Amino acid sequence: MEIPSKYSPAEVEGKWYQYWMEHKLFHSEPDQREPYTIVIPPPNVTGVLHMGHMLNNTIQDILVRRARMQGKNALWVPGTDHASIATEAKVVGKLAAEGIKKSDLTREEFLRHAWAWTDEHGGIILQQLRRLGASCDWDRTAFTMDEKRSESVIKVFCDLYDKGLIYRGVRMVNWDPKALTALSDEEVIYKEEHSHLFYLKYYLADQADVHPTGAEGEVVHRDDKGYYAVVATTRPETIMGDTAMCINPADPKNRWLSGHRVIVPLVGREIPVIEDDYVDIEFGTGCLKVTPAHDVNDYMLGEKYHLPSIDIFNDNGTLSEAAGLYVGMDRFEVRKQITRDLKEAGLLEKMEDYTNKVGYSERTNVVIEPKLSMQWFLKMEHLAKIALEPVENGTLKFYPAKYINTYRHWLENIKDWCISRQLWWGHQIPAWYLPEGGYVVAENIEQAVEKANRKRKEKACPCGCDAMPPLQAKDLRRDEDALDTWFSSWLWPISLFDGINNPGNEQIKYYYPTSDLVTGPDIIFFWVARMIMAGEEYMHDVPFRNVYFTGIVRDKLGRKMSKSLGNSPDPLALIDTYGADGVRMGMMLSAPAGNDILFDDALCEQGRNFNNKIWNAFRLIKGWEVDEKAAQGEAARVAVAWFGELLKKTVAEVDDLFSKYRLSEALMAVYKLFWDEFSAWYLEMVKPAYQQPIDPVTLHATLDYFEQLCLLLHPFMPFITEELWQNIQQREPGASIMTQRQPKVEAYDNDLIEKVEKLKGVVAGIRTIRLDKNIPNKTPLRLQVTGTETQDFPQVIAKMANVEAIENVPAKAADAASFLVGTTEYSVPLGNMIDKEEECRKMEAELQHLEGFRAGILKKLGNENFVSRAPAAVIEGERKKLSDTESKIRAINETLAAYRK
């Protein structure tokens, strides 16, 4: 036998991927067919494949391959994301290892290093995707920082600025002291932390004027140094930035502080006590220290009461000159030190354990510092409104739909998007500053010069004197900042088809809106929502019709996969072990949409085993000798007719499941069809006797069924199905299963399917008897049917259970073992092999069960309310159950009586 009994994916997968590439089977161009489009969620350009990518891209490939096999013009566009913060951090790290500091480089020098890094590591991940079998149109591979995408970003920035949606201003933003850049609200992750609440003493400045009223509820603090207020804070290191203390005017505890001034501990500065009902009376002591430069809420209080703002931190999180104390020390060091110093100075009243949530940078994992700075913002009100509508009215569907709530809530509470980053790796903001102040926003320097000069003219002296000479390019200074990465990826479904630079071109007209987006719910705000905004703003249509949210891949204990835990398998090693098809199946078996998937290697093993099963089924069929003159036997005839119907039924089922994006269930349906029905039943029914030839009709039907099964499986397991499809019969050069059509949904004969189900019950019954009585398969048995019912397909039963005769008997013989299928009693005469005691025990157990069941029905039917109120059909059903049960009971009782004679 030339085909080995074990399937080895390694030999097959590389070969066919190359074949598909050579024949350009992934490539798509607009034509008359219906398009089916997916754009890949672009992975970080310097990233490597992890399990999340595996899941995500397996799903995309399944969808795109199936669409292709439905005759659609299917396109899956690949690409990568420049990931500004992550990539810049990597480059900075690499340079640091070489002893080069970023601050010693010019922007141009740094970018040269960054591009070199990108060229070296970029696209590794796309190469890895090929191992998985991803059928992306690689000719279209894009990068968020390539020429077309960059041009799109700049155009959109200018357009939104012209529309008045982009503005520049000083705001409190989330500052990342490690990456040294501002972040958007979405890039901050809040983590619960065990820390302390510090109660600090703020002595009153004017001790002599303090006059507690003695009113009810008043809480006065006084020691040998005088009266003081107590402020509770989690951040004692920020007291150098305090410019007020705030109490609630309605708080009886602290009324006596009203109108006074207090002294900031250690610092010695006098600050006013202000009053605002923002302060929570119940929290701490009801006294709030106000640090306008370092807390969002304090900032608002500062604005409201015109308080000075003292920025005590440098950009890297160390204390600045303005702090006066601890200058140059890191903020967390200062917290420890100042705690000691306060304690020593007797200014720390007490410390309590406290749990609060602290914001961390999503990328660098350092604690975010609220910081007042000049940034660029995108107004969200209009964009949020246009993005909500298509999701609410169902133009754009989410799977699972529960994410609509999350989406709506975010859009309804959205704040303006901080889009500037103090980074070099990214799209530089197209704003140029004039020497005398002010700026212009333009697509390039030429336009900027023109706009700048126009701006000067408008401001020129009314007398007409031309005091200011025209500006030139060298006079303008471009904004140093880059844009948030997501400000380019939100255009992805449009920019991939050049729809921003070239509105209305053939490609964008044909492929937009795309069909399905497959992504994780963790980027619903970062990316999905913003793509919908951009789509509606620039295409006046949704960017995709459906969004399939995958779950997060966790290990089998439910823990997130992470490098530090070491619980994340290497996807390529998995492919080496189980084959890409095996791994794909492993991913899919456990991946209901939206639920986290608990990944276990054992699932890939199941996938690999299934591949082996398919492989061996093919070996069997291929091993058959055909006798062209042989006539089809009856068992084979029935099997062929039956499996044809079952196949149609499953095709309909799979079609339905795909329409609901229940991919793992669709795979399971085909899996069971192949393994349980085709291999375990069909092939056994048609299999010729040992060393006998097969008839041509059955062989062709079998090959046809096998081919259809391959077609159904191909989206899930592309490699093995191509390999086998190519070997079912001689194919044209360049032909591929990829371009074949999926089996069509057709009506099927359910009656036949049910008859065979019953037949299987009979076969199983006989097999059980053989097992119980230790009767080898080789020994033929006789089957008796109690009553007059004629048995369907006796030849199949004869073949599957080695039965030599089937006959009707009026009553079960005393020496026979019996079983029930439905309401029919079957028995197998065993002569002296029967153990009457054992049989009786079994029958009594069965009898007990049936009588319990009957009692239940009788109770129901005896309930007058049920009989008078339940629908007739239900009552009829119960009556049928009753009579069926009673006839079974009667049969068993008769047999028992016969045994006991």
Next chain:
RNA sequence: GCGACGGUAGCUCAGCUGGUUUAGAGCGCUUGCUUGACAGGCAAGAGGUCACUGGUUCGAAUCCAGUCCGCCGCACCA
């Protein structure tokens, strides 16, 4: 704190617009099998008072209310 989702066999899940023989699947488990495609296999089995408590109903895993537990999103009182 607000909101969403979930709690069904050892594990992962389906069923949940109430009633088709007193709950299904895959994996795992148990017991037989050197059967000629496959031990990465074949055959046969065991295993669940559907989280808990009440209610609606002739009838509840399925609908309603409450409780407990889990997970996620959002917002936070320093």
